[in-house]
Every structure is written in structure tokens, then in C-alpha cells.
Amino acid sequence: MAKWILFVSVLILSQWFLPWYFLCFVSLVFALIFSQEKRAFLFGLKTGFTCALVWVGMALLKDANAEFLISKKLSSVLGVESFMVFLGVGLLALFVGMMASFSGSYLKRAFLT
Amino acid sequence: MTSRLIAIVLTLISLVTTLLLNSGFGNIPPVGKVLDPFSGIWEQRLNSNPWPRLDVLRNHLKSKMRIQIDDYDIPHIYAQNNEDLYTAQGFVTAAHRLWQMDFTYRVAASRMSEVVGEKGLRFDRLFANLDMDRGAKNSLNAFMENPYSKMAIESFTKGVNIYIKSLAPDEYPFEFKLLDYEPEEWSPLKTAYILKLMAFRLSGYSSDIKLSRTQQKLDPDLFTRFFPLYPSEGDTIIPEDIQFDFKPDLPQKPTTQFQADWNKIKPYPQPNPRNGSNNFAVQGEKSSTGYPIVANDVHLAYHLPALFYGIHLRSPNQNVMGGTIPGAPGIVIGFNDRIAWAVTNGRADVMDFYQIQYADEEKSAYVYEGENWPINVKEKLIKVKGGDDVLLKVRSTHHGPILYENSEPISGRFASGLALKWLAHEGSNEILTFLNLNRSANIDDCRQALRSYVCPQQNFICGDIEKNLGIFPFGEIPVRWPGMGRTVMDGTKKVYDWKSFIPHEHKPYALNHPSQFVSSANQTTYPEHYPYYWNWRFDEPFRALRIKSVLSSRKSHTPEDLKRLQMDRKMPFAERLLPTLLENLDGERLTPTQKKLIVSMESWDYEARTQSIGPGFFNRWWKALESLIWENKLGPKSDFEYPAIVETLSMIENEPESPLYDDPKTQEKIENLKDLVKNSFITAFSEMTKEYGDDFRQWKFQVVQETKIPHLTRIPGLGIRQVSMGGEDMSVLANAGTHGPAWKQVVSLVPGKVEAWAGYPGGQSGHPFSKHYDSMMTEWASGDLVKLNFSRDPIEDAEKLAVDWKYKGEK
Structure with missing residues (x-):
């Protein structure tokens, strides 16, 4: 549990101060350090899911501060329902985080163990 | 070995995906960067409420200042000197409309494709060929020659740049993020481009080529009958009973008729010929208040962010409020505590086409008065996002840029071209006119202010609290023989060139007219006995006749009556x-x-x-x-x-x-x-x-006729569809669906109690995620205009205030 709290903290900090793609870097490094050989897929999924949670949570927070105008406008720009906008944000973070985590796990397996 | 390969492949996939999501292709934005909730489009705190950022102004002001933001997000700036005043105006305008200012400048400067890709090329080519660069640079020189306009535009620019420099990338307005580019430093030249774009909208429509074709095709008697040099019926802005006691010095009309042949060309995208306006005002004798009431509604294309921006500027020598064009200092349509002014577009012909004859195959020279004159060639590079750059060669003659080429010789041995003579290419200082109007104390000041006004020709109504009211069609107007320039002219002969402009004292006007009101709706400017020729075609007289009929039907009018007249839908x-x-x-x-x-x-x-x-x-x-x-x-x-x-x-x-x-x-x-x-x-x-x-x-x-307000870039979802609003092109409420009253204003001038109401399609903020993006829509569409908070002193009623920011002068 502690390692996931650490991951979320580092992820939020990096996203706050650094460009968005540091999400990949943090996920990759996290996997390099903490992933286990037999559970790489599950670990990657968990990492991706955590990234998605952080991104969707932050998007919701900012949307609520703007009286939900952002998701409303974005949904009309994209021609979809509001929840689809959040779904899109979540899937994007999940995919990018998961791929980076897989990369980290396999790099660890191939070069560090 | 296999696990190493998998690791490398996975890492590569991850890297490439990230790169793609960070770059975008063509018109597809960089999805990762855009959707990032930490600094992408979800970060809208500053754009929804930019006013906490006012504090950065402190280090740049000379003396104390107070800025109040009212419940419609209209800024009221109270400054101790005019430099601080325009600096603050630049700052608050940028806070609301930075992207709009940047994009409008880009349109005029042929830099639209740089941010929107190939779909901007059509306009970039047009404005490059129109040589907007020349007009903007000449006007900039004119702004800088006058110390007051120089100070105003430099202070305004300073304010815009203070705001830009205060922005972190995650605080950029939405459209910058979506189109993936950064705001550049503002400059006075950019303001000049924005004003030239407005000049194009208002004076860039030309029927010369079409009329040349018509003349060629129609029997001469029918042409004379159906295309008279003066409309056979209608109405005039300057009343029929105004007399003129001067003799003009008109150029001699050539004895032979020149007939151009340009049947094959496709005209460039022209502005809407209906771009115009209504203004009308009643004198004290015809007003419920005993003092003039002045109304104005300006008819231009609707878009969001709104075309106009409301602001109140107060310093020791001015207290002025109204609407301005985002990107320019001062106020364009408005009032102060002593006068109000209102503008409509005049139809004086300030754009002519000349058929030029190249003197060689390389198009390096053209024939003029039997001699070869060199063609000036300027290269203009248009950058295209996601595509190849385009290098244009803009050829110019002494008339102006060559807009159309004809590879087949029309007459003579070599190809010919159509060169454009346009008044907006000249250096002119329209900003000074408006800055002087802002500080005018009476109708004489107002008339004096107009003397620096050049292009596009406008019909200014001016009223003051001393009960004076007048209408003054103004702008530089070339002296022409009747009909000169209504068809394509011969560019090889000097006799067709513009030689002079109508002297100010020969321009018609009506001051305190016995009818007790003045009005204009882009109709014929002057009565038939006026000795100069301005144009052969003006707007149809129906709106104007309806306004006059309503104004003359009653003995007295209230501000409410004038607001109702603005909403008149009679056809x-x-x-x-x-x-x-x-x-x-x-x-x-x-x-x-x-x-x-x-x-x-x-x-x-x-x-x-x-x-x-x-x-x-x-x-x-x-x-x-x-x-x-x-x-x-x-x-x-x-x-x-x-x-x-x-x-x-x-x-x-x-x-x-x-x-x-x-x-x-x-x-x-x-x-x-x-x-x-x-x-x-x-x-x-x-x-x-x-x-x-x-x-x-x-x-x-x-x-x-669906009324809708699209976004400037036509991004769906950022505009408004299906606004419930009647009116029609030729009714006083000239709503044509996507074009119509883009700024409405009514001002009641009573000494010590000037009251005003305004409305426009949209809202103060240019940020789609602000509640003030479209907060004036209801009032605008219903005609129940917003009462403006105008007085000499700061607003005391806390209910009307969203922000009350003070700087006490400490460093």
C-alpha cells in the first residue's frame, strides 16, 4: 500500500510541476523499482488505473470549480456526452501509464535481473 | 534475448505514443497535452476569473488606481493619468480577449495558416495580396507621429504585454492550448493590423468588376436607366434642405469611355456588402428628457468571442464609456459625461480597380503614360501548420497591389492585371480620432476630432449636453467626376488617378436640423444637389425610411422608445x-x-x-x-x-x-x-x-433564417445555435441570421445624469469556460439592453460589483 501512496504522491507532484508526459516517466521508474517478474501485467494495469484515477479526479475537481462548464463545452465541441469526456481522459491516462509500466517491468526483467 | 526485444519494443511503443500524443498532426491537436487535467484545457481558473492577476499591475503603474469589475464583467478603470489608464486598458482587455486579439491580428497579417493549417490559406493569400502589411505599417507611422496616440498605443501595448508575461503555459487561454501555440509579445503594429481588418470589413467590398461586366453586356440606355449615378428614389442622410455654397474643383472626365474585359476572373472573398449600421438621435425638443438621446447599432458578422468589448475609462481629463475593438486603446462607440457619438458605415467609394498592362513577359514593368514603370515585387512567406510553406510574390504598381492577373493579353502584347487602389493603404490615424472623441466636451470638439479621420468613411452622429445634435459623414473621399471608379479604370493613363480629396469644409453635415432628429442607415449620404460624387450605390433606403417614419411620427421619444426602434422588425x-x-x-x-x-x-x-x-x-x-x-x-x-x-x-x-x-x-x-x-x-x-x-x-x-453566433474559428460547440431573434436584413433590426447588430447602445445625455444602455451578442469574456462568455445574449436578443454603470465616481453599490481592486501608489 505504501508504495502506491508514494506513487500517487510522486505522480501528482510531477504532474503539477512538470509536463504531462512525466506521467510515463514516473510510471516507468515506478515499475523499474517495484514491479515483480511474475505480476508485470497486473502491476501495469494497476499503475495505469492509478494514473487514470489521478487524471479523472483532477479533471473532475477543476470542472467542479468551473461549475462544470468545461466538460459541458468540451462535450459539445466533441459531440459526445459529458461522461465520455472523462472516460476519454481516463482511458488516455490508463493507456499511457500502463504502457510505461509494462516497459519498466520488461526493462527490469531484461536488463536489471 | 526475447525479453530484451520485448522490453525494447514496449519502450519504443511507449515513447512513440507519448510523442504522438504530445505533437498532434495537421488539424488534430496534441491530445495528451490538451487533455492533461493539470495544465491542459481543464486548467481554466485564471481564464474564468482573471482578476486576482490584477496585482501584477502594481509594479508598472505611476500612480494610484482603482479598477472595478461590475456584475457583467465590464471593467471600470479609475486612473490618475492617461498612461496608467491605457496600460490598465491593455491589461484587462488581454485578460478577457487575448486569444481573440492574437487571432484577429493573424487574420489581417496573413498568419492564420500558421496556427490553423491549410484552411487558413485562402484568407492568408487574400490579405497578403491585398498588401495589408503596407496599410498597417503606414498607419503605425501615423499613430507614432502624434504624441497622444503614440502614448496611448504604447501604454496599451505595455499593459497587454504585462498580462502576457504574467501567464504560465497552463494559464494560456483555451484556444491557444487547443491549437497548440503560444501568445507572442503584443506590439503597436498588431493593433494597426486589427484596425486595417476593420477597414477591410467596412470598405473592402467592391462592385467595380461586376459592374464592368454588366456595362459590357447591357444596352447603354438600359445601363444608364437601371444603374443611375444617383439613386432615382430613396432617402438621404443629409436632409434635402441643406444648401451648399461652394464650387468644387472636379477632375475632367475623359472623352473616351474605357471598357475593361475581366469576364473570367473569380472575385476574391469579399466582406459582406451589408456590413453597416443604424444610428439615430433626437434633439432636446423631441426628447422626453429635454436633451439629446443617441442610439446606435452596428451591423457586422456575429461571432464569439464578441466583436466588441465594453469598458469604462476614467482619468482626470476623461470619463468615457462604450464599446471598443479588442486590441485598440480608447473607445470606438460611446459617450462621456458631456457628449455621445454613434457611427454608421458610409458608402463613399474608396476602393478602385485599374487595369494595368505589363510591359514585358517577366512582368517586371507596366505601361503608364507611354513609359515603362517598374513593378515592385515583395515576397511574402506564409507558414502553414502541418503543411508546406507558401511563398507569395506580391506585385505592386503606383496604384497599389495587383490583385488579379490575366495571362491572356487583353490589349497590347503582354498580359494584364488588375491593380487595386484602396484608401486603407494610406497612413491614417483613426485611433487619434476616437481618443479625441473620448475627451470631447461638446459638439465643436467632436467635429474637430473628426478631422483626423480617414478610412473607412463613417457617418458620425454627435450630441452634447448643451442640446446640440448633428450628423457628420466623415473620412477622406477622393474627388471624382460623376461615375469615376464605379467600373474598372484604365491604369495606363494618369487622367484616371486620384488627384485630391474633398476638403473638410466641403463635406456635408446637418447640425441642429429643424426636423429635430438625425439618422442614418447606410443610405444615400447627400442630396442630389450636393456638388461632389461619392458613389453611385448606397444601401437600399427601406431601413432609413422606417427609422425616419417612426422618429417623425411622435412629438417626443424616451430612451425606451429608441431601444424599441432598434428592435423594429417591420419589413x-x-x-x-x-x-x-x-x-x-x-x-x-x-x-x-x-x-x-x-x-x-x-x-x-x-x-x-x-x-x-x-x-x-x-x-x-x-x-x-x-x-x-x-x-x-x-x-x-x-x-x-x-x-x-x-x-x-x-x-x-x-x-x-x-x-x-x-x-x-x-x-x-x-x-x-x-x-x-x-x-x-x-x-x-x-x-x-x-x-x-x-x-x-x-x-x-x-x-x-436561423440566428446563430459561431466561434471565430467555427469550432462547433463553442458557438451558440438557435438564438430566438426576429428581424431581417432590411428591417431596422437588421438581423440576418449570422450578421446583424453586433453592438447596440442608447445614451441619454442629461447634464449630471448621463445614462446609457448597451448589449451585444456574447459577453465580456473571450474565454469559452467563463460565465461571461455569453452573459449578454438574453438582453441583446430581447432588446432589453443592459444599463451601464456610468458615473464620475467609483461604483458604491456592492451588489453591482464583482471586484474592487485598489492600488494606493506604493511601490
């Missing part, structure tokens, strides 16, 4: 023509549905209401009739100039058997008015059925 053209059409419509062979439609049209009250069937069908019927009369004699309206409506209308009313109704293609029959009325009715009916269904009761005007 005087329909009121005049429809009875004649119905009288001439033979109902014998019509279907029962068509007969029911006629009954419905007979009971229509000529109001352009959203729920009425009349306006939509009438307009379609007229279009079909006009086309039946003129298309077989000239060609399509897109290629040929058709006569003004009043000229055709006069024939319809007085000559039911005119041979002009005959269609030469039907040799077995000679058509008369009745035939055309019926045929056009059937055409209109069938077109409407096809477009809107069989049930004519569904052809409501709000369906036929």
Missing part, C-alpha cells in the same frame, strides 16, 4: 412590394396548398417575427422574381451587378408590360409581369417545399 420593402405581387398573381392554376399560402401571405403584418411564415417566403419570392427579370439579360448575380432594388421596384410598380419581363428563350411567348410573378411564386414555393417540407405552416422564419 418596409415587403410592405411596398407584396401587395403588387399578390395583385398580379393569377391564382387560377395554383394548388389548394398554394392558395392557402397566399391567404396566409395576405394576412401577414410585414413583421419579421420568428414565428411568421411571411418573411421567409417573401424573401424567397423576391429572389426568384429578381432572378427571372435579370438573369436572362445579364447572367447570375454572383458574376454581374444587378440594379438596386428600388430601380427594379419602380419598374414593377409602373410598367407591368415592360419588354424587360420577356424571356428571350421562350420565343413562342412574350412574358409580362403577371407571368413572372406567377413563375417566381411557383419557383419559391417549390424551393421552400424542397428545403423545409410540404407543410408551409412549418416555414417559420426562425427555421428559414
Whole structure:
């Protein structure tokens, strides 16, 4: 549990101060350090899911501060329902985080163990 | 080995995906960067409420200042000197409209493709070929020659740049993030470009080429009759009883008639010829307050962010409020505590085309007065996002840039071209006019302020608290022989060149006229006995006649009355023509549905209401009739100039058997008015059925003419669809769906109690995620204009205030 709290903290900090793609870097490094050989897929999924949670949570927070105008406008720009906008944000973070985590796990397996 | 390969492949996939999501392709934005909730489009705190950022102004002000933001997000700036005042204006305008300012400048400076890709190329080519660079640079020089306009524009620029520099990338307005580019430093030249774009909108429409074709095709007698140099009927801005006691020095008309031949060219994208406005005002004797009431509504394309921006500027020597163009200092349409002014677009011809003859195959020179004059070639690089850069060669003559080329020799041995002479290319300081109007204390100051005004020609109404009221058509106007420049002119001869401008003292005006009111609606400017020629064609007189009829019908008007008049939906053209059409419509062979439609049209009250069937069908019927009369004699309206409506209308009313109704293609029959009325009715009916269904009761005007306010870039979802608003192109409420009153204002000038109301399609903020992006829409559409918080002193009522920011002068 502690390692996931650490991951979320580092992820939020990096996203706050650094460009968005540091999400990949943090996920990759996290996997390099903490992933286990037999559970790489599950670990990657968990990492991706955590990234998605952080991104969707932050998007919701900012949307609520703007009286939900952002998701409303974005949904009309994209021609979809509001929840689809959040779904899109979540899937994007999940995919990018998961791929980076897989990369980290396999790099660890191939070069560090 | 396998696990190493997998690791490398996975890492590569991850890297490439990230790169792709960070870059974007063509028109697809960088999805990762955009959707990032930490700094992408979800970060909108500053854009929704930029006012905490006011604190960065502290380090840049000379003295104390107070900025209040009212409940409509309109800034009220109270400064101790004008430099601070314009700095703060630049800052708050950028806070609300930075992206709009940047994009508008890019459009004018041929830099649109750089951020939107190939779809911007059409406009970039146009404005490059129009040589907007030359106009903007010349105007910048003019701004800088005058110390006051120099100070204002430099201070404004400073304010904009303070705001830009305070922004972190995650705080950039939404459109910057979506289109993936960064704001650049602002400069006075960018302001000059924005003003040139407005000059293009208001004076960039030219019928010269189309009229040349028409002249070539039509019998000379018919041409003279249907295209008179002075409209055969209508109304004038300057009343008929104004006399002129000067003798103009007009140039000599050449003895031979020049006929250009440009049948094949496609005209460049032109601004809407209906870009115009209404202004009207009543004198104290005709006003419920005993003092002038001045009204204005400006008709331009609707878009979000809104075209105009409301602001109140207060310093020791000015207290002015109204609407301005985002990107320019001061106020363009407004009032202060002593005067109010209102503008409409004048129709003086300030754009001419000259046919030039190249002197060699390389197009390095052209023939002028028998000599070879060098062509000036300027290279203009247009950068295209996601595409190859385009290098344009802009060729210029002493007339101006060559807009069209004809590879086939028209006359002489080498190819020819059409060069453009446009007043907006000259250096002019329109900003100074408005800055001086802002500080005017009476009508004399107002008239003095107009002397620096050049282009586009405008009809200024000015009223003051000393009960003076006047209308002053102003701007530089070339001295012409009657008809000069209405068709393409011979660019090889000096006799066709502009030689001088009409002296200010020869420009017509009406001051404290006995009719007790003044008005203009882009109609004919001057009475026929005025000795100069400005143009042959002005707007149709219907709006103007309706305004005059309403203003003269009552002894006294209140501000509410003038607001109501701005919302007047009566269609005087329909009121005049429809009875004649119905009288001439033979109902014998019509279907029962068509007969029911006629009954419905007979009971229509000529109001352009959203729920009425009349306006939509009438307009379609007229279009079909006009086309039946003129298309077989000239060609399509897109290629040929058709006569003004009043000229055709006069024939319809007085000559039911005119041979002009005959269609030469039907040799077995000679058509008369009745035939055309019926045929056009059937055409209109069938077109409407096809477009809107069989049930004519569904052809409501709000369906036929949908009022919508698109985003500047036409991004769907950022505009507003289906606004419920009536009005029609030729009614006083000149709402044409996507074009109409883009700023409305009514000012009651009472000493010590100046009151004003305004409204426009949109809101103060240019940020789509701000609640003030479109917060004035309801008031604008209903005509229940917003009462402006105007006084000499700061607003005390806390309920009207969103922000009250103070800087006490400490460093």
C-alpha cells in the first residue's frame, strides 16, 4: 500500500510541476523499482488505473470549480456526452501509464535481473 | 534475448505514443497535452476569473488606481493619468480577449495558416495580396507621429504585454492550448493590423468588376436607366434642405469611355456588402428628457468571442464609456459625461480597380503614360501548420497591389492585371480620432476630432449636453467626376488617378436640423444637389425610411422608445412590394396548398417575427422574381451587378408590360409581369417545399433564417445555435441570421445624469469556460439592453460589483 501512496504522491507532484508526459516517466521508474517478474501485467494495469484515477479526479475537481462548464463545452465541441469526456481522459491516462509500466517491468526483467 | 526485444519494443511503443500524443498532426491537436487535467484545457481558473492577476499591475503603474469589475464583467478603470489608464486598458482587455486579439491580428497579417493549417490559406493569400502589411505599417507611422496616440498605443501595448508575461503555459487561454501555440509579445503594429481588418470589413467590398461586366453586356440606355449615378428614389442622410455654397474643383472626365474585359476572373472573398449600421438621435425638443438621446447599432458578422468589448475609462481629463475593438486603446462607440457619438458605415467609394498592362513577359514593368514603370515585387512567406510553406510574390504598381492577373493579353502584347487602389493603404490615424472623441466636451470638439479621420468613411452622429445634435459623414473621399471608379479604370493613363480629396469644409453635415432628429442607415449620404460624387450605390433606403417614419411620427421619444426602434422588425420593402405581387398573381392554376399560402401571405403584418411564415417566403419570392427579370439579360448575380432594388421596384410598380419581363428563350411567348410573378411564386414555393417540407405552416422564419453566433474559428460547440431573434436584413433590426447588430447602445445625455444602455451578442469574456462568455445574449436578443454603470465616481453599490481592486501608489 505504501508504495502506491508514494506513487500517487510522486505522480501528482510531477504532474503539477512538470509536463504531462512525466506521467510515463514516473510510471516507468515506478515499475523499474517495484514491479515483480511474475505480476508485470497486473502491476501495469494497476499503475495505469492509478494514473487514470489521478487524471479523472483532477479533471473532475477543476470542472467542479468551473461549475462544470468545461466538460459541458468540451462535450459539445466533441459531440459526445459529458461522461465520455472523462472516460476519454481516463482511458488516455490508463493507456499511457500502463504502457510505461509494462516497459519498466520488461526493462527490469531484461536488463536489471 | 526475447525479453530484451520485448522490453525494447514496449519502450519504443511507449515513447512513440507519448510523442504522438504530445505533437498532434495537421488539424488534430496534441491530445495528451490538451487533455492533461493539470495544465491542459481543464486548467481554466485564471481564464474564468482573471482578476486576482490584477496585482501584477502594481509594479508598472505611476500612480494610484482603482479598477472595478461590475456584475457583467465590464471593467471600470479609475486612473490618475492617461498612461496608467491605457496600460490598465491593455491589461484587462488581454485578460478577457487575448486569444481573440492574437487571432484577429493573424487574420489581417496573413498568419492564420500558421496556427490553423491549410484552411487558413485562402484568407492568408487574400490579405497578403491585398498588401495589408503596407496599410498597417503606414498607419503605425501615423499613430507614432502624434504624441497622444503614440502614448496611448504604447501604454496599451505595455499593459497587454504585462498580462502576457504574467501567464504560465497552463494559464494560456483555451484556444491557444487547443491549437497548440503560444501568445507572442503584443506590439503597436498588431493593433494597426486589427484596425486595417476593420477597414477591410467596412470598405473592402467592391462592385467595380461586376459592374464592368454588366456595362459590357447591357444596352447603354438600359445601363444608364437601371444603374443611375444617383439613386432615382430613396432617402438621404443629409436632409434635402441643406444648401451648399461652394464650387468644387472636379477632375475632367475623359472623352473616351474605357471598357475593361475581366469576364473570367473569380472575385476574391469579399466582406459582406451589408456590413453597416443604424444610428439615430433626437434633439432636446423631441426628447422626453429635454436633451439629446443617441442610439446606435452596428451591423457586422456575429461571432464569439464578441466583436466588441465594453469598458469604462476614467482619468482626470476623461470619463468615457462604450464599446471598443479588442486590441485598440480608447473607445470606438460611446459617450462621456458631456457628449455621445454613434457611427454608421458610409458608402463613399474608396476602393478602385485599374487595369494595368505589363510591359514585358517577366512582368517586371507596366505601361503608364507611354513609359515603362517598374513593378515592385515583395515576397511574402506564409507558414502553414502541418503543411508546406507558401511563398507569395506580391506585385505592386503606383496604384497599389495587383490583385488579379490575366495571362491572356487583353490589349497590347503582354498580359494584364488588375491593380487595386484602396484608401486603407494610406497612413491614417483613426485611433487619434476616437481618443479625441473620448475627451470631447461638446459638439465643436467632436467635429474637430473628426478631422483626423480617414478610412473607412463613417457617418458620425454627435450630441452634447448643451442640446446640440448633428450628423457628420466623415473620412477622406477622393474627388471624382460623376461615375469615376464605379467600373474598372484604365491604369495606363494618369487622367484616371486620384488627384485630391474633398476638403473638410466641403463635406456635408446637418447640425441642429429643424426636423429635430438625425439618422442614418447606410443610405444615400447627400442630396442630389450636393456638388461632389461619392458613389453611385448606397444601401437600399427601406431601413432609413422606417427609422425616419417612426422618429417623425411622435412629438417626443424616451430612451425606451429608441431601444424599441432598434428592435423594429417591420419589413418596409415587403410592405411596398407584396401587395403588387399578390395583385398580379393569377391564382387560377395554383394548388389548394398554394392558395392557402397566399391567404396566409395576405394576412401577414410585414413583421419579421420568428414565428411568421411571411418573411421567409417573401424573401424567397423576391429572389426568384429578381432572378427571372435579370438573369436572362445579364447572367447570375454572383458574376454581374444587378440594379438596386428600388430601380427594379419602380419598374414593377409602373410598367407591368415592360419588354424587360420577356424571356428571350421562350420565343413562342412574350412574358409580362403577371407571368413572372406567377413563375417566381411557383419557383419559391417549390424551393421552400424542397428545403423545409410540404407543410408551409412549418416555414417559420426562425427555421428559414436561423440566428446563430459561431466561434471565430467555427469550432462547433463553442458557438451558440438557435438564438430566438426576429428581424431581417432590411428591417431596422437588421438581423440576418449570422450578421446583424453586433453592438447596440442608447445614451441619454442629461447634464449630471448621463445614462446609457448597451448589449451585444456574447459577453465580456473571450474565454469559452467563463460565465461571461455569453452573459449578454438574453438582453441583446430581447432588446432589453443592459444599463451601464456610468458615473464620475467609483461604483458604491456592492451588489453591482464583482471586484474592487485598489492600488494606493506604493511601490
